[in-house]
Amino acid sequence: MQFERLALAGAWLIRPEPIRDERGFFARSFCAEEFAAHGLKPGFAQCNISFNARKGTLRGMHFQRPPHEEAKLVRCTAGAIHDVIVDLRPGSPTRGQWVAAELTAENRHMLYVPEGFAHGFKTLADATEVFYQMGTAFVPGAGAGLRHDDPALAIDWPPGDIVISDKDLSYPDFDSLPPESLAAPMRTGAG
Numbered sequence: 362m363q364f365e366r367l368a369l370a371g372a373w374l375i376r377p378e379p380i381r382d383e384r385g386f387f388a389r390s391f392c393a394e395e396f397a398a399h400g401l402k403p404g405f406a407q408c409n410i411s412f413n414a415r416k417g418t419l420r421g422m423h424f425q426r427p428p429h430e431e432a433k434l435v436r437c438t439a440g441a442i443h444d445v446i447v448d449l450r451p452g453s454p455t456r457g458q459w460v461a462a463e464l465t466a467e468n469r470h471m472l473y474v475p476e477g478f479a480h481g482f483k484t485l486a487d488a489t490e491v492f493y494q495m496g497t498a499f500v501p502g503a504g505a506g507l508r509h510d511d512p513a514l515a516i517d518w519p520p521g522d523i524v525i526s527d528k529d530l531s532y533p534d535f536d537s538l539p540p541e542s543l544a545a546p547m548r549t550g551a552g
């Protein structure tokens with residue numbers, strides 16, 4: 362796997378390195394040892410599948426409130442997504458900034474989202490499926506979010522109509538997040 366640091370400390374783009382032969386290829390998508398060597402969570406508590414029937418489906422921007430912050434490893438197994446993360450970490454020099462990556466079934470890139478970030482994506486094709494591994498179990502009641510179209514964040518989403526849940530439309534802007542939503546002080550490990 363190739364690990365590329367993103368502009369927000371602790372976030373990584375990970376590219377599988379295919380070993381090809383006449384049958385196709387073999388590639389590793391997770392290795393506890395390699396993840397630990399880069400300061401990433403070396404294990405996951407849950408894996409989730411998100412199927413999105415329509416191009417333009419937008420899910421986000423989501424996180425779990427402390428003490429249930431989640432690291433996530435996100436990849437697209439069918440179709441394509443524009444994947445976005447926002448740094449919520451108090452004390453982080455990049456707090457309130459976002460980065461995006463295009464994850465597709467073809468490129469097989471993965472986005473590693475550290476704890477203390479909000480995460481969301483917009484699908485770029487019909488029938489897009491996202492597979493993501495979670496460092497912490499889902500805790501009903503700990504879920505929180507902020508608006509994908511907060512003008513202060515100014516996330517540059519791909520153009521086009523969106524399909525979005527009422528819940529996601531109900532989230533506040535970043536500056537209006539209740540204090541209990543704030544992530545713990547910055548923790549980025551060795552990354």
Ligand SMILES: Cc1cn([C@H]2C[C@H](O)[C@@H](COP(=O)(O)OP(=O)(O)O[C@H]3O[C@@H](C)C(=O)[C@@H](O)[C@H]3O)O2)c(=O)[nH]c1=O
Nearest residue numbers: 409411420421422423424433480481482499504526528
């Ligand atoms: C996230 C999650 C949801 N659920 C349930 C709650 C609800 O009934 C149904 C759908 O939940 P949601 O509407 O929150 O699903 P969704 O909008 O897809 O939420 C996900 O969005 C992406 C962007 C993320 O980053 C994820 O961490 C997660 O927050 O599934 C679980 O049982 N376990 C889970 O881990």
